[in-house]
Amino acid sequence: MAEAPDLLPPPDPELVITDLEQLKVASDPLRLQILDAMTQEPRRGWTAKELADALRTKQTKLYHHLGMLEGTGFIRVAGTRMVSGIQEKRYQVSALAFRVDRSVLSGDRGEAAVGEVLDAIFEKARNEILAGVRAGLIDMSEDDPKRRRMTLSFSHARLSPASIRKLMRQMEKLARIDDDSGADTVPYGLVVGLYPRALEEERTER
Numbered sequence: 001m002a003e004a005p006d007l008l009p010p011p012d013p014e015l016v017i018t019d020l021e022q023l024k025v026a027s028d029p030l031r032l033q034i035l036d037a038m039t040q041e042p043r044r045g046w047t048a049k050e051l052a053d054a055l056r057t058k059q060t061k062l063y064h065h066l067g068m069l070e071g072t073g074f075i076r077v078a079g080t081r082m083v084s085g086i087q088e089k090r091y092q093v094s095a096l097a098f099r100v101d102r103s104v105l106s107g108d109r110g111e112a113a114v115g116e117v118l119d120a121i122f123e124k125a126r127n128e129i130l131a132g133v134r135a136g137l138i139d140m141s142e143d144d145p146k147r148r149r150m151t152l153s154f155s156h157a158r159l160s161p162a163s164i165r166k167l168m169r170q171m172e173k174l175a176r177i178d179d180d181s182g183a184d185t186v187p188y189g190l191v192v193g194l195y196p197r198a199l200e201e202e203r204t205e206r
Contacts, residue, residue: 007043008078008092015073015095020113023104025072027116029123030057031065035074038093045078045090066091074098125191156197167194 017023025031037054038046048066052059069075070091078092105114129150132138139148159167171192 008045009043010096011042011093012095014097014099017098017100017104020104020109022072022074023100023113024116025068026074026098027113027120028065029120029127030055030061031069031074032120032124034062034065034069035093035098038075038091039096042093042096045092047088047090051091121191125189128189164194 017026033055034051037051048062049059052062070077074094075091076094077089079090080087104110137148138150140150171194174190174192
């Protein structure tokens with residue numbers, strides 16, 4: 001039986017994305033999957049082969065993406081070793097969470113970057129939901145005895161500043177929700193968004 005790898009020092013609590021290049025790197029669906037896998041075990045070092053096995057993809061497909069994530073600070077090299085004359089890197093995620101600085105989102109280039117991020121987020125959620133349906137993990141029928149349900153909702157509302165602050169605090173707690181302990185836990189995905197909505201006349205004026 002293989003020995004468990006030594007635990008690395010914990011990563012930083014948060015990494016702030018401060019330029020468009022970082023934002024574009026993080027917007028790629030495969031790179032999002034890499035970061036998601038690594039944050040599941042943040043004190044572990046990952047080789048390209050281990051990540052390829054976890055993501056069920058080819059190892060050679062990951063080298064370019066790992067290089068971009070390393071170059072923009074999302075992951076760091078936690079160690080190296082020689083394997084058959086080739087240097088093998090072991091990577092660790094740099095932070096447990098990532099936040100976009102508001103200055104990055106200003107101007108036309110920022111708008112395009114926001115679009116890329118939204119496309120990546122919703123494509124990832126779409127692929128996970130469809131995979132869950134195909135695997136029989138999601139059952140939308142009313143008489144589902146195992147409660148394998150998915151909840152989707154979309155709404156509009158007018159909110160006071162106090163209500164907005166309260167809702168944002170609740171959403172921040174949701175985003176940091178801890179895993180329950182126990183053998184009967186089930187992995188779930190969560191996508192939450194709150195944004196000021198431009199009315200039709202405001203969109204036309206622009």
